[in-house]
Amino acid sequence: MTFLSIVLVGCGGAVGAVLRFYFSTKWNKESLPLGTLAVNLVGSMVLGVLIGVAVPDRWLLFAGTGLMGALTTFSTFQLEGWNMLTDRKRKRYFLYQGLSYAGGIALAFAGFLIGNILS
Numbered sequence: 001m002t003f004l005s006i007v008l009v010g011c012g013g014a015v016g017a018v019l020r021f022y023f024s025t026k027w028n029k030e031s032l033p034l035g036t037l038a039v040n041l042v043g044s045m046v047l048g049v050l051i052g053v054a055v056p057d058r059w060l061l062f063a064g065t066g067l068m069g070a071l072t073t074f075s076t077f078q079l080e081g082w083n084m085l086t087d088r089k090r091k092r093y094f095l096y097q098g099l100s101y102a103g104g105i106a107l108a109f110a111g112f113l114i115g116n117i118l119s
Contacts, residue, residue, distance in 0.1 A: 052115020
């Protein structure tokens with residue numbers, strides 16, 4: 001770990017955190033937290049592309065670890081799911097969980113394939 005790697009992760013993380021805040025604020029609705037869903041799905045795909053392209057380590061630190069790490073959120077996703085269950089919104093809960101898990105895996109794989117094609 002170097003000072004540069006810390007700076008790269010920190011700068012990417014700052015951008016990712018602001019983007020996540022923006023999308024959560026604008027898109028999260030009572031029916032379904034679309035902001036959290038969107039950032040998690042987009043983050044999965046972008047990380048797949050970055051790995052598939054095999055970007056240099058410095059870019060992976062900034063964009064992968066920093067930006068995508070701060071943009072995506074597992075803890076908020078779990079809290080939102082828990083809130084749906086405690087509010088007895090089981091259909092919404094299973095839809096949200098299914099879209100998040102299956103969509104995240106599928107988009108990460110698709111991103112990886114796209115990255116391989118691009119490289």
